[in-house]
Amino acid sequence: MPSQRTAQLSDIPLQNLYSLLEPITIPASSPRAKFSNWGQTYYCTPLAIFEPENEFQCQLILELARREGRRVRPVGVGHSPSDLACTKEFMLQTRKLNRMLEVNAEKRYVVVQGGVTLQDLHAELAKYNLAMINVGSISEQSLAGVVTTATHGSGIEYGVMSTHVLALTLLLADGSRVTCSRNERSDLFIASICGLGCTGLIMNIQLAVEPAFLLKEVQDSLPFEEVMQRLDEFVYSSEHVRFWWFPTADSVRMSFCDRSQEPRNPAGSWWWHTLLGYHLVQLLLFIGRYILGLNTWIANFACWLVSGRTVGVDDSHVIFNVDCRYPQHTTEWAVPYHNARSCLRELKAWLAQEQQDPHGLRPHFPVEIRFSAPDDIWLSPSYGQKTCWIGIVQYKPYGFNVPYRKLFSGYEKIVARHQGRPHWAKAHELTPEILSKTYPRFDDFVRVINTVDPRGMFRNEYIQRHIFGRPVDTRFYKSRKE
Numbered sequence: 001m002p003s004q005r006t007a008q009l010s011d012i013p014l015q016n017l018y019s020l021l022e023p024i025t026i027p028a029s030s031p032r033a034k035f036s037n038w039g040q041t042y043y044c045t046p047l048a049i050f051e052p053e054n055e056f057q058c059q060l061i062l063e064l065a066r067r068e069g070r071r072v073r074p075v076g077v078g079h080s081p082s083d084l085a086c087t088k089e090f091m092l093q094t095r096k097l098n099r100m101l102e103v104n105a106e107k108r109y110v111v112v113q114g115g116v117t118l119q120d121l122h123a124e125l126a127k128y129n130l131a132m133i134n135v136g137s138i139s140e141q142s143l144a145g146v147v148t149t150a151t152h153g154s155g156i157e158y159g160v161m162s163t164h165v166l167a168l169t170l171l172l173a174d175g176s177r178v179t180c181s182r183n184e185r186s187d188l189f190i191a192s193i194c195g196l197g198c199t200g201l202i203m204n205i206q207l208a209v210e211p212a213f214l215l216k217e218v219q220d221s222l223p224f225e226e227v228m229q230r231l232d233e234f235v236y237s238s239e240h241v242r243f244w245w246f247p248t249a250d251s252v253r254m255s256f257c258d259r260s261q262e263p264r265n266p267a268g269s270w271w272w273h274t275l276l277g278y279h280l281v282q283l284l285l286f287i288g289r290y291i292l293g294l295n296t297w298i299a300n301f302a303c304w305l306v307s308g309r310t311v312g313v314d315d316s317h318v319i320f321n322v323d324c325r326y327p328q329h330t331t332e333w334a335v336p337y338h339n340a341r342s343c344l345r346e347l348k349a350w351l352a353q354e355q356q357d358p359h360g361l362r363p364h365f366p367v368e369i370r371f372s373a374p375d376d377i378w379l380s381p382s383y384g385q386k387t388c389w390i391g392i393v394q395y396k397p398y399g400f401n402v403p404y405r406k407l408f409s410g411y412e413k414i415v416a417r418h419q420g421r422p423h424w425a426k427a428h429e430l431t432p433e434i435l436s437k438t439y440p441r442f443d444d445f446v447r448v449i450n451t452v453d454p455r456g457m458f459r460n461e462y463i464q465r466h467i468f469g470r471p472v473d474t475r476f477y478k479s480r481k482e
């Protein structure tokens with residue numbers, strides 16, 4: 001039975017609906033009427049992009065979509081390195097849905113609108129002497145984007161960031177507004193905290209936080225094989241451990257972070273972060289597009305730039321975040337922690353073989369290695385297992401393209417052999433047949449979305465392809481040049 005609100009909405013004449021939506025519609029003539037993801041690797045021109053500022057406007061958008069039989073894709077800041085956020089129908093931009101709604105410092109939670117970026121959330125939380133429990137490499141993303149893709153930081157005792165969500169308020173495809181948590185509509189909740197935007201529009205998120213803290217980070221480098229032999233010792237030695245591996249230099253840069261009472265003492269390197277680190281490396285990478293062998297030298301040079309032991313103490317999010325640099329192709333898979341060593345060694349052997357071949361691959365750097373605790377979220381790549389995340393990257397210097405497909409396909413074959421699961425925000429080729437074997441609760445996820453959204457209003461091409469097995473080309477939203 002429709003709620004009072006939806007009954008009122010359905011009474012609005014179509015022309016009035018258009019007029020109400022006009023002020024929040026990005027004009028077709030605006031450059032913002034076209035969407036590309038941050039990595040500049042996927043592009044789309046939606047039929048309309050709406051930028052609502054409140055829940056009522058979101059209701060209006062869903063009402064129009066229902067009447068016109070359109071699909072709706074919520075989007076945060078478009079940082080997903082795949083076509084996950086792309087659509088040719090209605091795009092609902094959540095940037096302006098970014099308000100803090102409740103702070104409970106005593107019970108250590110906040111309620112915030114889903115469109116808030118993590119960096120704005122850090123600033124808001126700091127006012128109450130609070131902080132997020134764990135954060136990934138960047139804080140540009142929207143909180144809802146982070147939650148729906150099971151974005152992770154690092155720490156073998158820390159789950160993906162969705163594990164910190166206590167409750168959600170959603171607008172469903174039928175226009176109803178529901179709250180869900182582990183105690184209330186728990187199936188919808190578990191499906192939505194890694195829901196890829198297809199269970200409904202996340203309006204509000206109740207998020208567990210902790211008192212603001214400083215992190216002390218110690219960084220040092222060791223040869224690859226020594227790190228592999230002492231992997232358990234290193235991974236369990238600090239709260240948040242992550243590695244950046246430079247295969248051609250046979251070196252792993254290790255970062256160990258722990259909550260600290262020591263005074264703030266930032267440890268940035270000017271050479272790395274500005275002149276040399278950023279601009280020179282970008283220029284060299286650009287030249288490396290033409291002289292492939294140069295990429296090995298650049299990787300070794302970048303490795304040298306960050307060598308040596310460093311110690312720094314700073315606000316948690318400052319230490320958690322790193323400089324991800326230039327637009328890029330990137331992929332990342334989660335392998336069970338017990339397979340991490342064998343997987344990384346196989347990757348090493350393969351990359352060494354390529355290096356020996358004069359026409360072999362000369363990849364960019366580094367390989368990023370992180371860890372997370374098991375969880376019970378149906379589509380989380382950490383579902384039921386301690387996880388080692390392994391990510392690779394091919395930068396696009398000055399936005400110019402570089403070869404990446406052969407590298408990514410070789411990498412994917414290896415991580416898949418080690419029971420890897422792809423990061424949902426990153427491009428992959430897995431079909432529902434494979435995914436349902438990889439995720440024991442995959443069918444439950446499909447059941448929930450079929451129940452709350454039988455017509456598929458929230459399903460874009462990515463969802464059609466990977467969840468429902470429709471033959472939508474993975475290159476549907478690629479530019480022709482790539």
Ligand SMILES: Cc1cc2nc3c(=O)[nH]c(=O)nc-3n(C[C@H](O)[C@H](O)[C@H](O)COP(=O)(O)OP(=O)(O)OC[C@H]3O[C@@H](n4cnc5c(N)ncnc54)[C@H](O)[C@@H]3O)c2cc1C
Nearest residue numbers: 076077078079080136137141142145151152196197202425
């Ligand atoms: C430089 C860089 C660094 C990164 N670092 C990490 C990292 O350290 N760890 C990691 O795990 N990932 C990382 N990622 C991936 C990133 O965290 C995810 O892609 C995240 O989803 C991006 O958030 P967004 O706001 O850009 O979401 P978008 O890309 O805009 O959208 C992602 C998904 O969220 C859905 N969505 C967005 N808002 C809503 C809403 N309100 N309701 C329902 N669904 C919604 C969209 O429909 C889509 O399915 C990184 C990506 C980049 C480019």
